[in-house]
Amino acid sequence: MNIAAPPTSTSGASPRIDPAAGARGLYIDGQWSWPAECAAIPVVDPSTEQVLAEVPDATVTEAMAAIDAAVAAAPGWRTTSPRRRSEILRRCFELMTARADDLARLISLENGKALRDARGEVAYAAEFFRWNAEEAVRIGGDFTLSPAGGNHIVVDYEPIGVCVLITPWNFPAAMATRKIAPALAAGCTAVLKPASETPLTAYALATLYEEAGVPPGVVNVITTTAPGPVTAAMLADPRVRKLSFTGSTPVGRTLLAEAAKSVISCSMELGGNAPLIVFDDADLDVALEGAMLAKMRNAGEACTAANRIYVQGGLYERFTQELVRRMAALKVGPGQDIGTECGPMITAKAVDKIERLVGDALARGAQLLCGGVRPEGEGFFYPPTVLADVPADAKMGCEEIFGPVAALSRFETEDEAVALANATEYGLAAYVFTRDLARGLRVSRRIETGMVGLNRGLVSDPAAPFGGTKQSGLGREGGTHGVLEFLEAKYIATTL
Numbered sequence: 057m058n059i060a061a062p063p064t065s066t067s068g069a070s071p072r073i074d075p076a077a078g079a080r081g082l083y084i085d086g087q088w089s090w091p092a093e094c095a096a097i098p099v100v101d102p103s104t105e106q107v108l109a110e111v112p113d114a115t116v117t118e119a120m121a122a123i124d125a126a127v128a129a130a131p132g133w134r135t136t137s138p139r140r141r142s143e144i145l146r147r148c149f150e151l152m153t154a155r156a157d158d159l160a161r162l163i164s165l166e167n168g169k170a171l172r173d174a175r176g177e178v179a180y181a182a183e184f185f186r187w188n189a190e191e192a193v194r195i196g197g198d199f200t201l202s203p204a205g206g207n208h209i210v211v212d213y214e215p216i217g218v219c220v221l222i223t224p225w226n227f228p229a230a231m232a233t234r235k236i237a238p239a240l241a242a243g244c245t246a247v248l249k250p251a252s253e254t255p256l257t258a259y260a261l262a263t264l265y266e267e268a269g270v271p272p273g274v275v276n277v278i279t280t281t282a283p284g285p286v287t288a289a290m291l292a293d294p295r296v297r298k299l300s301f302t303g304s305t306p307v308g309r310t311l312l313a314e315a316a317k318s319v320i321s322c323s324m325e326l327g328g329n330a331p332l333i334v335f336d337d338a339d340l341d342v343a344l345e346g347a348m349l350a351k352m353r354n355a356g357e358a359c360t361a362a363n364r365i366y367v368q369g370g371l372y373e374r375f376t377q378e379l380v381r382r383m384a385a386l387k388v389g390p391g392q393d394i395g396t397e398c399g400p401m402i403t404a405k406a407v408d409k410i411e412r413l414v415g416d417a418l419a420r421g422a423q424l425l426c427g428g429v430r431p432e433g434e435g436f437f438y439p440p441t442v443l444a445d446v447p448a449d450a451k452m453g454c455e456e457i458f459g460p461v462a463a464l465s466r467f468e469t470e471d472e473a474v475a476l477a478n479a480t481e482y483g484l485a486a487y488v489f490t491r492d493l494a495r496g497l498r499v500s501r502r503i504e505t506g507m508v509g510l511n512r513g514l515v516s517d518p519a520a521p522f523g524g525t526k527q528s529g530l531g532r533e534g535g536t537h538g539v540l541e542f543l544e545a546k547y548i549a550t551t552l
């Protein structure tokens with residue numbers, strides 16, 4: 057099966073990303089195969105609703121073959137020198153960077169996001185290889201004298217073992233490399249299961265790992281429409297020691313329960329409901345720019361997206377007016393079109409959800425200031441929308457909108473803003489805008505999230521610990537913390 061509309065290369069003489077890699081089959085033990093028993097999963101272009109390609113629908117049998125491959129590759133990879141692992145990861149970074157344009161087109165094609173967002177994602181995704189290439193040779197240990205002085209405490213960090221990695225559709229490259237790069241740096245082998253909506257990027261990246269020198273079996277990629285049974289089977293295998301999942305909180309809860317049966321280490325990057333707080337003393341332009349970025353990166357389809365925007369009374373009218381002007385001016389269209397700033401949503405179901413949440417907020421008294429009407433025609437589009445005076449009981453206050461809808465509410469005091477921000481079961485990201493640094497830091501510390509953007513609309517950084525508190529997850533990805541998730545401390549007590 058061929059890709060219907062393959063992206064064209066714009067990266068000069070460098071070899072192309074293979075957009076049809078997924079059509080070659082599952083990637084297991086360095087081999088591409090499409091077993092006869094595997095049906096096809098259609099991959100749909102959200103801009104046109106046309107089928108772009110088909111990829112194999114793996115069953116438990118293929119998933120366990122992938123685990124076998126990861127197990128077989130594990131001894132060789134964990135004993136590969138850190139320097140060699142580092143060089144391979146660095147090569148992955150270089151190859152991704154050289155083919156950034158092709159990769160961005162592929163991401164945009166299958167996910168729908170605007171090319172400028174897709175380019176940003178590729179740069180971000182590639183950085184995980186560069187960062188973890190540097191981490192691979194800096195994994196230390198400890199050698200200390202016990203407090204009583206009778207023995208020494210030796211702490212060594214060992215690769216945790218075979219990993220199952222599961223990723224969502226909203227960042228098809230970055231969510232994969234944010235797991236694969238630290239896993240490989242730590243000396244682990246892995247099976248990646250990307251989202252069914254966006255598997256082409258994951259498979260295209262696999263061709264690149266091959267070329268970079270990642271040995272067969274170290275990274276395996278499978279796709280399936282039966283993620284529940286397939287993952288349960290993998291997690292039930294005692295040779296699997298790690299689950300790293302990025303996706304929704306309900307699925308995360310299910311997987312935690314599944315992993316508990318085998319007592320498997322879990323890293324969970326789950327849903328968000330980010331508050332964005334603008335105080336009266338904020339720099340209006342900085343706050344607006346930050347709000348546009350926090351709201352509209354990926355057309356709002358981000359776990360860190362500003363889901364609730366709280367503006368203090370003195371700035372509320374001006375902020376709202378200017379935000380409406382900026383949102384209404386955004387160019388909506390197919391992600392690959394030059395100039396598109398807001399692409400389609402991932403599926404019709406995603407648009408249905410946004411429509412439902414907007415309808416609910418309006419029924420409860422919110423004001424519609426722009427957008428709000430689903431367009432006719434092909435593609436899963438929803439226009440940039442601003443709602444003002446969204447009441448606290450609106451459903452979008454506790455559910456992820458995951459779309460281009462800015463929900464504004466007014467507050468008066470700092471305590472009120474903090475209480476509103478914390479009135480959610482989620483705790484991933486938050487944003488605070490104020491010129492008063494002391495207040496900014498104070499409020500940032502009072503907000504119950506893993507990350508805060510202070511006078512910034514973007515928190516993602518491969519060198520920083522990304523992750524949430526409360527129902528937004530367990531563990532951190534990125535920074536020096538990311539690789540620790542794939543290591544186990546081994547303590548040796550010794551008397552010299």
Ligand code: NAP
Binds near residue numbers: 253
């Ligand atoms: P999702 O429905 O939870 O799916 C995520 C992944 O889990 C997909 O690969 C999916 O496979 C798989 N999956 C679904 N059910 C499963 C099961 N029972 N067992 C094992 N795997 C299963 O989430 P999504 O809609 O793709 O992504 C959006 C969500 O991810 C949002 O809540 C967003 O906030 C969150 N997210 C969080 C972060 C973070 O860093 N905290 C980053 C990005 C996204 P299929 O595609 O085959 O269903």
